[in-house]
Amino acid sequence: MNTTVGTIRLSFEEMWERIMACDARYDGLFFTAVKTTRIYCRPSCRSRKPKKQNVEFYVRLNEAEAAGYRPCKRCQPEFEHSPWNEFVLKARSFIVEHYRENLLLKDIADHVKLSTYYLERLFKQETSETPRMVLEKVRVDRAAHLLRCSDKSNLDICYESGFHTPSNFYKAFKRHHGCSPGEYRDQGAPIVREAARRKIPRQPTSAGQRQAPPSATAK
Numbered sequence: 001m002n003t004t005v006g007t008i009r010l011s012f013e014e015m016w017e018r019i020m021a022c023d024a025r026y027d028g029l030f031f032t033a034v035k036t037t038r039i040y041c042r043p044s045c046r047s048r049k050p051k052k053q054n055v056e057f058y059v060r061l062n063e064a065e066a067a068g069y070r071p072c073k074r075c076q077p078e079f080e081h082s083p084w085n086e087f088v089l090k091a092r093s094f095i096v097e098h099y100r101e102n103l104l105l106k107d108i109a110d111h112v113k114l115s116t117y118y119l120e121r122l123f124k125q126e127t128s129e130t131p132r133m134v135l136e137k138v139r140v141d142r143a144a145h146l147l148r149c150s151d152k153s154n155l156d157i158c159y160e161s162g163f164h165t166p167s168n169f170y171k172a173f174k175r176h177h178g179c180s181p182g183e184y185r186d187q188g189a190p191i192v193r194e195a196a197r198r199k200i201p202r203q204p205t206s207a208g209q210r211q212a213p214p215s216a217t218a219k
Helices: 012-020 061-066 085-098 105-112 116-127 131-149 154-160 166-177 181-187 191-197
Strands: 002-005 008-011 031-034 039-041 055-058
Touching: 008 012, 012 055, 012 131, 031 061, 039 061, 055 061, 085 105, 085 116, 085 131, 105 116, 105 131, 116 131, 131 154, 131 166, 131 181, 154 166, 154 181, 166 181
Parallel strands: none
Antiparallel strands: 002 008, 031 039, 031 055
16 A cells, blocks of 8 residues: 655655654654544654555545544644744655755755745754754655665665765664664565565485486377
8 A cells, every 4th residue: 555645655654663762853744543443643643553454544634533543642634833833844744755856955845835944944943853963864764765765776775865975875774763775674584585585495316216307199
């Protein structure tokens, strides 16, 4: 199942990873709905995590409510906590949609119709981060997901995640995870690589036994 956030598609697994990390950078970009409690939350909600099979995701708050879910009383996803939140949300959404591109601060500022100086100041005030820091984290999140769940090479993942040089990719990844991409991958075998390793063992042949040749078709 994929859910569209703007023009980018986030897989169920990627959104699940973000809610397990209580990642506030994705607040407002999608909502987590729990089928058993009929409650929806922000990705950053600190409430007890539901079972994976009981979760579904919505891009818009009104879609979750139309499906019969009510807002969580703890994280209050129906409220914007700051009058400036709309600008920050638009900027974060733009970053998530365009993280593969060579984004400049001016590109993001033009999108939300603010000056670069004011956008950076506002972002820092509201999130304690700069747009550039959020962009880097989004790219690293994508890379980490691919390292765990694909058999792509590190170089392919570097470019697919929006990094333009391998050195920047390795530095950014180590800054966020404390290890190299290769070490991160080795900590948990990716699904695809693990499946590829599973080979049917050969049946041992005893000494003196010869393998019978394929039988010819009887005439």
